[in-house]
Amino acid sequence: MAEPTSQFGRIRLGARGPTSEGVFKVTSNGLQWKKTGGGRHVEIPSNDIDSLRWTKVGRHCQLAVKRLQNPAVAFLGFRDQDLEPISEMCTSYLTKSVTTRPMAPEGRNWGEALLDGTRLDYVSVDERIVFSVNLPDVVQAQLAGNKNDVQLEFQNDDTGGGHNLDSLCDMSIHVPPTHPGYEGQDDVSAAKAFLDTIMAKTDAGAVTSADAIVTFNEVAVSAPRGRFDVEMHASFLKLCGQSQEFRVAYSSISRLFILPKTSQPHTLVAISLDPPIRKGQTYYQHILCQFHTDEELEIEMDMSDELFESKNSQCNGKLQRKIQGPAADVFSRAVRGLAAAKISRTGNFRAADTLSLAIKCSYKADLGHLYPLERAFFYVVKPPLLITHEEIECVEFQRQGKDSLAVAKTFDFMIRTKNDQEYQFRNIQKIEWANLFEWAQAKSLRIDNISEAQEGPGGPAGIALDPDEEGSDEDEDFRMASGDDDDGEPSEDDSEDGSDVASDDLSGGDSDGGGGVSAPKPAKRKPKADKPAKAAVKEPPAKKAKKAKKDKNAPKKAMSAFMMFSNKNRESVKEKNPEATFGEMGKLIGAKWKEMSDSEKEPYNEMAAEDKVRYQEEMKAYSAKKAAAEEDDD
Known part of the structure; x- marks a missing residue:
């Protein structure tokens, strides 16, 4: 039996800085909120919920969740009918009732300050809520000069607010x-x-450099660019530079990434933020800290036993008082322990040189x-980009110069997200095509263009014969293993007996001459002696037609x-052939297909025929639906 859930869209997480919309769910395990498009994720287990409060705030409503072991959380954007x-869901699945508390419609400057866990509620004389303050957001608290006023200073960073929005x-x-x-x-x-x-409810005591838990001096930061002393306090980290700060x-740190640089003895530690920090009109979604790979560090956390136990419980026991090892590793483990963030490292992807963990390319x-x-996918350096797989609608391999006789030595890789945003990474060496594919x-x-992608960077010119036809040594699935030259034609240095010259193909092996036959070159026309040559008039080059965007709802082509x-x-x-390259794999499968008899190929022919019928039926329904939609538009 499926677990009953209740889901509400376009709900914002109450936090300082710009608010992001997401999906709010009530389940038998607790409350969940996930940012739309991926990213920040908040889970509140049922055993950590103390009370729930519903308040009408402006045109929308707010659900405030008081927690037993962690700071309170508020969710905004609900409708009255929600x-x-x-x-009902909270009573049924969480055994918690939702209490309603009215909001004061007018401003008042006299009332009662009530402390409710980590939340400070200012209540008017008629017991209506004037405002609520999340105490972990307080970074400094002190007595004023008259000794009867308490001044609270809130985090004013740098955590990016939206354009033209005020911040407390x-x-x-x-x-x-x-x-x-x-x-x-x-x-x-x-x-x-x-x-x-x-002060007992906040970390406001640690506000000076002397009170920092640990400090990393002279850290090279790529974004925002400069050298900073990184001070780690109980509730925030501070980047102190010569001209900026x-x-x-920690609540805005969503994840850490450790990215070793290619062909350089440096390692990047990317701190992903949600919401981002900003300086003026520049927003920084990621902080990129660079460390020398061979640099070793040893640090010791200067914190009380009570704070250490609290932080250690939040990060599942991964915080250590003493940390030693490579500088990048020590830094990331310190941030992980204090911010309770996860660390992601590079996987088993390798570039064509078998050593690099990244692909060299250009963005914009x-x-x-x-x-x-x-x-x-993570792109560095300017600007740093993080594109999660769950955000991706499709990817596309794009050849450069595919409409001309010459095929470029590079290709483009385009990523389209589910919100129709496109990221195009250009000038990737074609030797990287196979690994990326x-x-x-x-x-x-x-x-998106699976058939073209399987042909490889050389395109259909790389192999002109069907695998079933006589004389073909390669298969349609791995046409990129073709041995033709960059221009798609056999080399002029080929000998008459059919021997070929090694080409710059993806597999790196010798070509086998399996490409198409080149057309004979036209003879040069000599100008006539009795007529003067006319001046050549250069016509403006025709504008390249913009590639039509493929309909993602169109049926998948038959195989x-x-x-x-x-x-x-x-x-x-x-x-059976773990050492085989991508091109060699194509040759092996093509040879195996050629050795099969007609009876052995029959099951695959039947599968192809069924898939063809499927495609025709789906295409017929798709065309009818598209035509009906166009008539409605007219």
Whole structure:
């Protein structure tokens, strides 16, 4: 029986900085919120929920969750009619009732400051909520000059707010000396007693460099660019440079990535942020810290036993007081322990040189490297980009110069996300085509132009014969193993007896002459002596037609019998020949197909015929639906 759930879309997570929309769910295990398009993910188990409060805030409603072991969380963007189903689900699955609390429609400056866990509620005289403050957001608290006011300073970073949005920086709370809840004892004023209570709920004491838990000096940072001293405090880390300073709350750190650089003795540690930090109008979604690969460090966490136990429980016991090892590893483990963030490392992808973990390419006008990770692509350096697999709608391998006789030595790799955003990585060496193609298939990424991608960077000119025809040594599935030259034609240095010259193909082996026959070159026409030559008039080059965007709803094309055979036997051939290159694999499968009799090929022919009928039926329905939609538009 499926687990009952209740789902609500376009819900925002209450936090400082820009708010992102996501999906909110109520399940029997607790509450879940996941950012739309991937990224930040919040899970509140049922045994960590203390109370639930519903409040009308402006045009929408808010659900505040008080937790037993962690700071309170608020979810915004609900409708009035969502209260009833949420109350029923919480009562049924979480055995928690949802209480309603009205919000004061007018501003008041006198009331009661109530501490409810890690939340400070300011309640008016008629017991309506004026505002709520999440105490972990307080970075500094102190008494004012009159000794009766408590000043609270909030994180003002740098965590990027939306354009033209105001952000709360500080507030002052007046505590009467005769307040019954905080009456002073032993010469301690009521305001000081209130301040001590606030300090116990926050990490506001650690606000100076001397109070930092650990400091990394002179760290080279690529984004934002500069050299910074990285101070790690109890609730935030601080980047201190000569001319700029950034403060990043641990709650905004979503994940860490360790990325060894290609052909350089350096390692990048990428800190992914949600929301990002900003300086002026520049937003930084990722902080890139660079360390020398051979540099060794040893640090010791300067923190109390109580704080250490609290942080260690949040990161599942991965925090250590003493950490030693490579500098990049020590830094990332320190951030992981204090921020309770996960670390992602590079997987088993290797470039064509078998050593590099990334592919050299360019994005827009900047040269960088694309790291294919286990669940994402990460591009560095400018700008850093993280594209998770769950965000990707499809990928596409694009040849350069495919409409001309000459085939370029590079190709483009395009990633299209589910929200129709495209990322095009250009000038990738064609020798990387095979590894990237295999990687995309292994990760079950949908390749939009699968037929063209299987042909390889040389395109259909690389092999002109069908695998069933006489004289073909290669198979249709791996046409990129062709031995033709870069221009798609046999080399002019080929001898008459059919011997070929080694070509710059993807497999790196010798060509076998399996390509198409080149057309004879036309003879040069000599100008006539009795007529003067006319001046050549150069016509403007015709504009290249923009490639039509493929409809992702169109039916998948039918597969041939050989394609059916190739897909079924590819893994078994690879197991028997683990050292075979991509092009060699194509030759092995093609040779195996040629050796089969007609009776052995019959099952694959039947499968291809069935797939062809499937495609025709789906295409007929698709065309009818498309025509009906166009008539409606007219």
